[in-house]
Amino acid sequence: MNPHAKLITTASLILGTTITITSNHWAMAWTGLEINTIAIIPMISKSHHPRAIEATIKYFLVQAAASASILFSSLINAWSTGQWDITQLTNPTSCLLLTAAIAMKLGLVPFHFWFPEVLQGSSLTTALLLSTAMKFPPITILLLTSNSLNPPLLTLMAVASAALGGWTGLNQTQLRKILAFSSISHLGWMTVIIIYAPKLTLLTFLLYTLLTSAIFLSLNTSHTTKLSTLMTSWTKTPMLNATLMLILLSLAGLPPFIGFLPKWLIIQELTKQEMTSTALTLALLSLLSLFFYLRLAYSSSITLPPNSTNQTKHWYTNKNANPLIAILTSLSILLLPLSPLILPTI
Amino acid sequence: MALTTVLLKSVSLRGRCFRHDFLHPLIGPLLNDSMSKLYSSYRRPGSQPEKKPAWKSVDLSFKKSFDVLKTQLSLLKKESKEHLIGPGGQPWDEFLLEQTKVVWEFRSQEDLNKWVISSDAEIGGKSEVYLKLGRNDQAALLYGTLNTEVPRDGETKYSGYCGMRAKPLVGSFARRKYYDWSNFNSLYLRVRGDGRPWMVNIYTDPYFSHQKDDLYNYFMFTRGGPYWEEIKIPFSKFFLSSRGRVQDNQHPLWLDKASFLWASAICTLGFTIGDKVDGPFQLEIDFIGLLNDRAHTEEFAYELYEMNPKV
Numbered sequence: 001m002n003p004h005a006k007l008i009t010t011a012s013l014i015l016g017t018t019i020t021i022t023s024n025h026w027a028m029a030w031t032g033l034e035i036n037t038i039a040i041i042p043m044i045s046k047s048h049h050p051r052a053i054e055a056t057i058k059y060f061l062v063q064a065a066a067s068a069s070i071l072f073s074s075l076i077n078a079w080s081t082g083q084w085d086i087t088q089l090t091n092p093t094s095c096l097l098l099t100a101a102i103a104m105k106l107g108l109v110p111f112h113f114w115f116p117e118v119l120q121g122s123s124l125t126t127a128l129l130l131s132t133a134m135k136f137p138p139i140t141i142l143l144l145t146s147n148s149l150n151p152p153l154l155t156l157m158a159v160a161s162a163a164l165g166g167w168t169g170l171n172q173t174q175l176r177k178i179l180a181f182s183s184i185s186h187l188g189w190m191t192v193i194i195i196y197a198p199k200l201t202l203l204t205f206l207l208y209t210l211l212t213s214a215i216f217l218s219l220n221t222s223h224t225t226k227l228s229t230l231m232t233s234w235t236k237t238p239m240l241n242a243t244l245m246l247i248l249l250s251l252a253g254l255p256p257f258i259g260f261l262p263k264w265l266i267i268q269e270l271t272k273q274e275m276t277s278t279a280l281t282l283a284l285l286s287l288l289s290l291f292f293y294l295r296l297a298y299s300s301s302i303t304l305p306p307n308s309t310n311q312t313k314h315w316y317t318n319k320n321a322n323p324l325i326a327i328l329t330s331l332s333i334l335l336l337p338l339s340p341l342i343l344p345t346i
Numbered sequence: 347m348a349l350t351t352v353l354l355k356s357v358s359l360r361g362r363c364f365r366h367d368f369l370h371p372l373i374g375p376l377l378n379d380s381m382s383k384l385y386s387s388y389r390r391p392g393s394q395p396e397k398k399p400a401w402k403s404v405d406l407s408f409k410k411s412f413d414v415l416k417t418q419l420s421l422l423k424k425e426s427k428e429h430l431i432g433p434g435g436q437p438w439d440e441f442l443l444e445q446t447k448v449v450w451e452f453r454s455q456e457d458l459n460k461w462v463i464s465s466d467a468e469i470g471g472k473s474e475v476y477l478k479l480g481r482n483d484q485a486a487l488l489y490g491t492l493n494t495e496v497p498r499d500g501e502t503k504y505s506g507y508c509g510m511r512a513k514p515l516v517g518s519f520a521r522r523k524y525y526d527w528s529n530f531n532s533l534y535l536r537v538r539g540d541g542r543p544w545m546v547n548i549y550t551d552p553y554f555s556h557q558k559d560d561l562y563n564y565f566m567f568t569r570g571g572p573y574w575e576e577i578k579i580p581f582s583k584f585f586l587s588s589r590g591r592v593q594d595n596q597h598p599l600w601l602d603k604a605s606f607l608w609a610s611a612i613c614t615l616g617f618t619i620g621d622k623v624d625g626p627f628q629l630e631i632d633f634i635g636l637l638n639d640r641a642h643t644e645e646f647a648y649e650l651y652e653m654n655p656k657v
Binding site: 048049050051053054057058167170171172173174226227228231295299 | 552
């Protein structure tokens with residue numbers, strides 16, 4: 001991309017995120033969200049392939065509609081209470097509409113249909129930005145308004161997200177779509193606990209960002225976008241392949257890795273809140289996503305020669321590995337023993 | 347005698363014109379609802395005259411709707427079961443390791459029913475095309491006569507085409523389903539032609555309606571011999587055209603994603619003959635399949651440079 005354009009879009013993304021997370025007035029929160037939406041559009045449609053353009057249009061329509069709904073909910077609240085403070089959202093209609101609007105922004109079920117297709121149409125780095133950086137402002141708004149959200153709707157959407165994220169992700173062969181569904185199910189986990197312990201949501205989000213960034217950057221290094229290409233990635237980057245398997249298992253929430261921490265704490269918190277059936281449902285539904293993570297790990301690392309593959313092996317890659325991968329991978333695999341440091345703060 | 351016929355003809359013409367003046371512009375569309383009436387009252391010679399308005403063909407019987415609901419629900423149940431087995435209904439190891447796949451083969455009348463034939467008779471031309479099962483039900487025979495005589499309607503300049511096109515896949519509740527050909531990189535056709543060149547078209551149902559005429563085309567040159575030919579056409583060779591005009595901004599054909607969540611994956615395949623030569627044509631097709639040709643490493647056969655770079 002033209003360096004000018006790249007500078008402007010990156011700066012706008014940083015600006016939009018900063019405006020939203022530091023705002024107290026609804027108008028500023030909305031402004032930041034809109035700036036983010038507009039700034040990421042040239043990044044998604046960078047390659048002028050019709051698929052990328054389609055992803056751009058879908059993203060823009062959904063995000064614009066969601067931002068407008070957020071503004072509308074704050075407007076209803078301002079009309080009834082006379083103030084625009086984000087933390088003082090009291091009108092029940094406002095709360096309901098805000099919950100739905102943030103769900104649309106994040107990609108929670110039933111507003112998740114745009115997410116896999118947008119991720120599929122964009123490049124791996126843009127997909128990384130879409131799943132991590134673009135989720136940060138809406139999560140911040142959720143954190144700020146956590147006591148004004150509508151609990152039954154939120155719990156329903158969270159459990160449905162964990163369910164559909166797992167179920168529809170089962171048959172995917174395109175890696176970006178698989179990661180989209182993993183994002184949807186993780187968002188379900190994040191939003192189920194936000195009313196009771198918002199700090200856990202933030203912890204889950206940060207750990208999810210860490211793991212997803214590690215995965216996207218590793219996939220970017222080995223140019224893989226399909227499951228069948230992943231099967232031969234061990235020839236290009238064997239070490240990266242091995243660490244990718246460990247990161248995937250961490251994302252699935254398996255114990256020796258950090259991905260287990262948020263799941264454990266959320267189940268503990270839900271049990272404290274007398275929501276054991278919800279906790280059980282969520283835990284069982286995460287088995288579905290565990291299945292497809294294991295499948296990714298299986299096809300990339302666990303099956304090694306002499307299996308037969310049907311993909312032409314790429315013998316070289318001209319992409320240097322991002323040094324950040326090393327840091328993110330180490331953190332995502334080894335951070336769990338440090339959890340006693342995190343637990344007292346929650 | 348001749349005078350009477352001429353007078354009669356002119357009367358009927360005038361009558362039609364009067365009706366046209368009377369009905370146009372507002373009441374016409376309401377009385378017989380066809381899209382063409384909104385723009386012109388001319389009906390192309392090849393198209394059928396509209397006799398029944400669309401609202402009359404709606405069937406409001408309760409029993410029939412119940413049967414339809416039962417069929418759709420059973421299709422939905424089948425789809426959910428297939429979802430559990432793996433992508434496209436195949437188990438995972440089969441999907442990941444397959445290198446060839448037969449998508450369409452012609453062994454019975456129901457295989458033929460998956461295809462639609464068309465020719466320029468729909469715009470008023472004189473070509474004819476027929477599709478039937480070949481000898482011993484081992485192949486499909488697409489045959490007919492190409493006639494390049496231009497229909498005299500004042501706006502058509504060229505004519506003479508025949509083709510057949512696969513019907514798109516339909517899932518439960520009339521949802522569109524798409525093919526996932528991401529494991530393959532070539533089309534594999536076993537055909538026996540008569541030496542005439544054919545054009546293979548792939549239609550990817552696009553998201554935007556202004557791309558609805560987009561087709562990816564490539565040519566298939568057949569030998570006339572008595573022997574069957576196996577033609578491999580890599581997908582990297584397909585070029586983009588819209589309404590028959592090759593586009594400047596080319597991009598490779600994306601083969602991925604058959605799931606119903608994607609709206610721009612491969613929808614149908616078709617064959618067209620339009621080589622401006624009058625006369626009979628014949629094409630026997632045994633099967634149409636896909637191949638993952640490992641020796642083919644080309645990503646796209648055409649240059650992707652920017653046509654009009656901004657200075």
